[in-house]
Amino acid sequence: MATRNFRPDSVLGEGGFGSVFKGWIDENSSAATKPGTGIIIAxxxxxxxxxxxxxxxLAEVNYLGQFYHPNLVKLIGYCLEDEHRLLVYEFMPRGSLENHLFRRGSYxxxxxxxxxxxxxxxxxxxxAFLHSTETKVIYRDFKTSNILLDSNYNAKLSDFGLAKDGPTGDKxxxxxxxxxxxxYAAPEYLATGHLSAMSDVYSFGVVLLEMLSSRRAIDKNRPSGEQKLVEWAKPYLANKRKVFRVLDNRLEGQFSMEGAFKAAALALRCLSIDPKFRPNMNEVVTTLQLLMESNDSDGNQNKTNGMPRRRRQSTDDANGGRSKTAYPRPSASPLYA
Incomplete structure (x- = not known):
């Protein structure tokens, strides 16, 4: 009833798992409501x-059903009836990070x-919350399509279908x-099947690199030496003079050279081949917080490459005040079929 019987015009996204539909429910009773009233669900x-x-x-229900954190998408409910399986989430109006980084268009x-x-x-x-001592969960599918954004661009992780309990004891x-x-998968995990919290840290490094460059982790449309983002970018990340080859040139004038280099250095540490040299997620959070603070205190006075800053339109400005909604396809694609 909330989705008007899974009407085709309420589809938000489709993928290997099935489809995601938009619906409306009453905030207090969870009963279905008319479209446009109550709260929106996915x-x-x-x-x-x-x-x-x-x-x-089952993994999704077990993990999201017991955790609550502002940076995890909220599971409102689930259904298991005969062969039907549904998951009901809070609606994330700005869709996935993947759409914001890689969608192109003049608007x-x-x-x-x-x-x-x-x-x-x-x-x-x-x-960091998932990896904490109390939780000890390895997410295992950290990528841009699984990071959803609310109306204020707060990021929330979605799709816990591949999540796994972390090691116990001295393992x-x-x-x-x-x-x-x-x-996105860490090299040691690909080679041995050994999964640890540091596997997620590597995946975070890949996503951070995608965010700095606006290039996909794997892009077959690029020249042969540039198809694998990590391989192509790594030689530039540690070099203050060359790091700008990696950065999305549409960001020109928005950051300080120091800030850009620190962000690149963090990505490089997360992408260390040896997991022992990667930072844990608490260290990553601290580094990013410091970066944000220094970015704010720069007061937009810095210039990059001698280029003056230009005010950029926000997405909503460009859309005439309307935000384009594109719900992602939270999917688990096995590396080896």
């Missing part, structure tokens, strides 16, 4: 594809440097089948 309707689909549905303005820092910090806080990792998304 209803994920899973394809009936047997055990794997059920296992991911669409890129995310500002300040908003990118804000989103990175929110997503880092979500991961350093859990051994598991390699799952996740190609381009």
């Amino acid at each position: 209803v994920k309707r899973l394809k009936q594809d047997g055990f794997q689909g059920h296992r991911e549905w 669409f303005q890129p995310l500002s440097w300040t908003l990118r820092l804000k989103v990175a910090l929110g997503a880092a806080k979500g991961l 350093s990792h859990v051994s598991t089948r390699v799952m996740g998304t190609y381009g």
Whole structure:
């Protein structure tokens, strides 16, 4: 009833798992309401594809059902009736980070440097919460399409279908089948199936690099030496004079050279081949907080590459005050079919 019987015109997104529909419910009773009244929800309707689909549905309910954190998407409810499986989430009006970074069009303005820092910090806080001593969960599918944004660009992690309990006792990792998304998975996890919190830190490094460059982790449309973002960008990240080759040139004039280099250095540390040299997520949060504070205190006085700052339109300005909603496809694509 909330989605008007899963009407095609209420589809927000589709993917390997099934479809996501927009619906409306009463905030207090959770009863279905007329479109435009009550609160908006996103209803994920899973394809009936047997055990794997059920296992991911169950993981989602088990993790999101017991956790509450401002940087995790809120699970409002679920349904298991015969072969039907539904998940009901809070609606995230600005869609996924993936859309904001990679969607192109003359009407669409890129995310500002300040908003990118804000989103990175929110997503880092979500991961730090999952990795904390009390929670001890490895997310395992950290990528731009799983980072959703509310109306104020607060980042929330979604899709816990691949999440896994972290190691217990004196163990350093859990051994598991390699799952996740190609381009984001840590090298040691790909090679051995050994999963640890540091695997998520590597994935965070990949996403941070995507945010700095507005390039996808894997992009077959680029020249052969530039298709794998990490391989291409790494040589430039540690060099103050070359780091600008990696940065999205649409951000020109929005950051200080020092700030840009510190963000690049953080990405490089997260992408260390040896997990021992990666920072933990609490360190990442601290670094990003300091970056945001120094960015604010710069008071927009700095110039990059000698270029004066230009005021950028916000996304809403560019859309004539309307925000384009594009709900992501939270999906788990196995690396090896």
